[in-house]
Amino acid sequence: MSAVFSKRQSSPTLAILAAALCVCALLVSIQATASDMPEKWELKFGFIKLTDMVPLAVAYEKGFFEDEDLTVTLEAQANWKVLFDRVSSGELDGAHMLAPMPLGTATGALGSTPIITPFTMSYNGAAITVSNEVWAQMRPGVALDGDKPKHPVSAATLKPVLESYAKSGKNLNLGMTFPVGTHNYMLRYWLAAGGINPGLYAPEKGDSSGTVGAQAFLSVVPPPQMVPTMEAGTTAGYCVGEPWNQQAVAKGLGVPVITSEQIWAGGSDKVFGIREDFYTKYPNTTIRTVKALIRASQWLDANNNGNRPEAVKMISRPIYVGADEKVIANSMTGTFEFEKGDRRAIPEFNTFFKEVYGIPYYSDAIWWMTQMRRWGHIAAPQSDNWYMGMAKKAYRPDVYLLAAKELIAEGTMQASDFPDLAQEDFVQAPQASRLDGAVFDALKPNQFIDGFAIGLKGE
C-alpha cells in the first residue's frame, strides 16, 4: 500500500480515486453492519408480571422482533430471584430486570456473572401502598389540599402507626421485590426521608437481612403476591410496580401513598439485562434486539400515548401480565387512583420513550449506586470516579447508540426521534427530589449520599 501511495506517484487523479474508493468502502461497511444476520436467532426472554414489561410484549406482538429476523419466546418468571438466576445461568438469553441488578453484578453485591444493560425499559412507575388499617392511622397526620391528601405524603405520618405497633409488640413489616432492586431502595428512601430507619445491609459481616438498626422491617415478596400477602396480614404495606398498587385499590384492600416520580423524577426503573458475554458472543443479535425494543418504546409513547389502550389490551392476556384490563389501564393511560375515588393525572407515571429514549444513562446507574452505598450493599466508601467507572461497566449506552444509528440509517426511525446522539454524554443534569429536596448530581455521588441523615455515608 505504501508503495502505491508513495509521494512520487501521487497525482490528483489518484487522490480522487483513493477518496472514491474510501467512500465506497465506507458505504459497503455500513451496508454490511446494517444487514448482518443475527448470530443467534432463537431467543428466550424472561419477564415478571408487571406492566413495565410491555416493551417486550409490543416488540413481539407488533412484529418488531420478526423484522429483525429474531424468533423470540417470552416467558413469565416466578420472581426476581428466579429470573436473575436464569439469566446468569444462560437459561434465559435476556430479561426485563430491576434497574440496579446489572450494577449489583458490577459492584459485586449480586452474583459473579457480569450482566449489562443496553436499554432502559421503563422510567418511574413504582408506588408505595399501605393497608387500609395503616392508612386510617396515617391519615389524621397527612396535610390536606382541599379535602384530599397533599402530595407527596411524608413517611413521618407513619410514626403513630409505628408507636401503636410497638405498644402491641408487633413489627411494622413491609414488602419489596428484591434486595438489590428498585422497589427496595425506593421504599427505603421514602421511609428514611420521613425519619424512619429501614435498616442497613452488612454483607461484610455476613448479614444480608437488611435490618441492622431497623425501625421498619422490609422483606421480599414477589410482585404478584403483594396484594395476597397484605390481605393475609403478613405485611402492612409494600413498594411495587403496576398493576399491583391499583389492584389493591380495586379490591379495596389498600391505599397507595406515593408514586416513584415524586421521589426521583425520570428515574430508570426496569432495564433489559443480558450477560456481558452474550453481547460479546452475539453482537448482531444484541443490537437487533435493542432495535426492536427502541421501536416498541417509541410506539408506546407515540401519538401522545394514543397507542396505550391497545398496549393495555395486549398485556392483559394471561400469558403476559394477565390482570384485569381496567386495573392495568388505570396507570398505563396516565391516571392513578390513590384513596378510592382520588384519581389523579400522572402522565409521566409510566414513561418509556418520551424525553428519555430508553437510553441507559450513566446518571441513572449512579443514582441507584448511591442508594446501594447508603444501605450497605456497597460495603466500603468509594470515590466519585469509582461510581462512574462502575456505571460504565454495567450500563452500555454505546450498544444503544449502535442500534439507534442502524434504525436511522435504514430509515425505520428519523434522527429527529432521538436526542443529538453525537453530543450525548449520557449524564443527565442535576435535579432535586420532590419528596425531600435533595439534589442529585451524577458527577458528585458522595455529596448526595452525605446529605442524608439516615444511612451510611459516602466517604
Place this chain on the structure above:
Amino acid sequence: MKQTSFMLVADRAIRNLGLPLIGITVFLSVWQFTSGRIDTSLGKFPGPAMVWEQAGGLLQEFRDEKIREVDFHARQEKRNAKLKIQRPDTAIQMRSYSGAPTFPQQIATSLKTVFTGFTLAAVIAIPLGIVIGLSSAVYKAINPIIQLFKPVSPLAWLPLVTIVVSSVYINVIDGMPKSYVTSAFVVMLCCLWPTVINTAVGVTSVSSDWVNVSKVLRLNFFRHIRYIIFPAAVPMIFTGLRLSLSTAWMVLIAAEMLSQNPGLGKFVWDEFQNGNSNSLGRIMVAVLTIGLIGYALDRGMLFLQQHFSWDKQALLR
C-alpha cells in the same frame, strides 16, 4: 328366570352407573351452592358453570394460538422470499413458531416430565428393591437411608436439584431444557421410595416352596430372579409403581410451580399471579384436569398390572 336376569342387569347398571351419577350430582350441587357463598378478593369462588365457561375459554385460546401460528408461518415465508431476492447467498431458515404454550401443550409437557421422572425412578427402584429383598444384610444397611429420605417433600429437594442441575448440566440438549431436567429429577427422587419398599416386600414374601423349587432345579442367580423371584413379586412391584406414579404426578405439579418448567404446575402458578377475575375459574379447570389425568394414569397402571400379573383372579382396586 328371564325376569331375574333382567333384574340383575338393572341392578348392576344402577350400581355401576346410577350411584356414581348420584355422587357426582350431589357433589356438583354442593359445589355450586357453597361457591356462590365464598367471596374472595378475585370475586366469587368459581362454581361448576363458571369453570365450564373457562374451559371453553381455554379451548378458544388454543384455537386462537393455532391461527397465530399459521399467520406466523405466512409472514415467515414472505420474509424469506424477500431475503432470497435481497441476499441470495444467505441460507433460508425455517423457524418454528415461538408463541406461548397453550393449555393442551402444557398438559403434554407435564406428562412428558412425569414419565421421564417415573421411568428413571422405576429403573433404579426395581433392581434396588430386589437386592434389598434378597439380602437382609443389604436391607439393614440401606433401610435407614430409605427411611430418612422417604418423607422428604419435593419442595425441599428442589433448590438443591436446581442448583446442581444448572451447574452440572451445561451443554443443554435441544428439547431438554434445564427446568425440565430439574423437575424430572425431583419427581424421580420423590417417587423412588414406594417402588423400592414394595418390591423389597414382594421379594421377601416369595413363598419358600418356590425358592426351594429353584434350589432343586439349581437355577443360577439370574435365572432364579428371572423365573422365580420376579414373577412372584410382580403384584407387589406394581403396587409400588402405582403408588410411585401417583406420587410422581402430585410432586410434579409442585415442582413445576417452582422450577418454571412449562407445564400444568406453571399454568396454575401463572394464573395465581395474574390475579384477574377469571384466574380462579381457570385454576379450577387445571385442578380438574390434574385429577382426571391422575385417575387415568392410575387406571393405566392397573391395566398393566392385570396384564402382567400371573394371578388373574386376584381382586385389584
